[in-house]
Amino acid sequence: MLYINSFSTYADTFLNVLIDYSPRIISAFVILFLGLYAIRIINRLVKKMMLKRELEPTLSKFLADILLWVLRILLFVSFISKLGIETSSFVAVLGAAGLAVGLSLQGSLSNFAGGMLIILFKPFRVGDTISAQGVIGTVSEIQIFVTKLITVNNQTIFIPNGILSNGVITNYSIEGICRADLVFSLSYETNIKTAKEIVMQVMHNQPQILKNPEPTVVVKNLTDNSILLGVYPWSKNQDAITTSSDVYENCLTEFHKAGIIIQPFAREASKE
Template sequence: MEKITQLFHENNELLLGYLLQLVLAIVIFYIGRMVAKGVSRLMEKALLARAVDKAVVSFVTGIVYAIILIATALMALSQVGVQTTSFIAILGAAGLAVGLALQGSLSNFASGILIILFRPFKSGDFIDAGGIAGTVDKIEIFQTIMKTPDNKLVIVPNAQITSRAITNYSAEATRRVDLTISIGYDADLRLAKKLLEDIVTSDSRVLPTPAPVIKVGALADATVNILVRPWVNSADYWGVYWDTLEKIKLTFDDNGIRMPFPQMGVHIKQDKQEQV
């Protein structure tokens, strides 16, 4: 006991210094943990306000919390005299090895972060992305789940989506229906345009502004092509598209306007040989 007391008296300044460093390290770690929780909560609120999927929010905030906590732990260890350079080197080497092994997954992860941050589409939008056309069901951190019009569930890697052009058909409130109607050169062009105008304007789903466009688009080899371009609400697009085509066919039939179809003429030439 006397030896311990003597040792304490001889090294009291050194022990006091270590004790202060330990207390300071604990304070640094405690404050860092509070900062990590605060940052993760703020990020969670910001992501939820932008209607990001809760699973994605939990994953992202967990990663942010872990990164800040690891940085805080390294700072605390450095304060008590532990050489953190070796720890950082080990973490860097491990991260490099994991990154090389999971290169595809990390690419999908980074693409998922970009989709969450820049919001090119959201759940419920009908998009054409990654070579797949369908309605977005869920946006996850590694993949996006889509449903095709025939109710197939397709899981598309996020890297495949961000590496190609994304067409969002639900981004705007209105869309233009583009139709090309072909009639024969012997048909009454003025009557055809009048009938097309009546068909378009009689549909209550067609918007008055911008006004529908009905113009001759081309004088083709065997047909006169008329462009029909009404504007509709995005939700009415396919209904107007299909119904307008059917009405045009029936109305043209009733008014004797011929809609040519592709034909091929075959001429057979027979050589006559003189009989000897």
Template sequence: MSGFIAITIAWGIKILGALAIYIIGKWAAKLLTNLFRKMLERSNTDVTLVKFLGDLVYFGLIVLVVIAALGTLGVNTTSFAAIIGAAGLAVGLALQGNIANFGAGVVLLFLRPFKVGDFVEAGGAVGVVDAIGIFNTTFKTGDNRVIIVPNSNIIGGNITNYSREAIRRIDLVIGVGYEDDLKLVKSTLEEILNNHPKVLKDPAPAVALAELADSSVNFNVRPWVKSEDYWGVRSELLETIKTTFDEKGINIPYPQMDVHVDQKAA
């Protein structure tokens, strides 16, 4: 009986010790995780990354606390750690695609080639960035479609951010007929640009002869606008150029072929 009591007391002490380690360890894990999150927030780290890394740190600390508590009970923690490691390796191999997306997501959140609200072209998608997640990024298109792209696809290709700079240049190529007055054409285009309220004065818009093409004389028309005005101004300029050219009798040619029949040969 005395031996049973001794064993019971010994195991009772071990269980109490394990519970104490778990309770104190869990409290310490929460405290350290909160400190870690606050440190990331002070460094202006993205909210998504703060939450994910905080959860990852907390999970890792809890695993260490559980191993320490089991060690107090006399469990062979070396074997336990080996089992966890093997399980982690198996899960890692099964989810290696997601791991690649996670790594790419961390790179996106740290390097920040774009932010929510930017209009970008990346990973085969073109649209406004709606959300940047750990595994994928969500885009919204102009016709309100939602495109979800794995982060590894974005990091593995070119990223074009149309919203990053405050101003953008509109590049238009306007063709006129060979019989048209080139000085009139150039002055008309310059007048259209100078009169548009959303075309910036600095940098100044430019109009220059580009090439003598097969069926037209082409001008480069390059005004600068605010990035958010790009598409609206581009459409308005094209409409104004067409109507103004019609009023002034300036031709906008289209590809054509003239066929001459030799009557003598016929």
């Protein structure tokens, strides 16, 4: 009989508490669901606004994600506050947890900061061809922690943004054109004037070589057994490999016709 009375007392207390707190609980969950719906709408509107302003896709996605999580955290704090939970202690615990996570993820935070710098200052964009950290490739994606490159032989390389933002980056796509640095090793019996005229004629006959800036041919160096002829044609970035190959092939053909001898490059003998 005593147990039945105790259970009845506990049940009545629970019902009273439930009745007293039910308006607060209902209002808290109403705020939660309405807040989630509002956050979704705000996120879509912000993305459309950034798309309309033609912001870079990586920056747009990053800002939208940051806004999304900030709004979610604020909504969660409002939700627990409406339930009657003290938020000051929760914020203190959250701050301490954030500090602990930050200390344990210093490398990741460095990459995060590097990603922010790359996104904000734009040393390169998606689609640019760059050289960094000993790797040459086309930027496929700029993520928050890493940058994804695709090399010419279709390898995928991920470079951490921390070391990428602090290192030397060569961007081949900003100017849109590039110069090939080619070298021919010719015999000392060669008539240099004739050789230069042949090379210039070959370059003028190649449509992918730009007329402005003009291609140039110079005597680059005189070695013990050959004359090094420097050839510098300009082309668009996408034509760079084809340009170099065609200049080498066509010049070699014309040199053979003119009787100009290609001298092998001499290797320096090792000293023992």
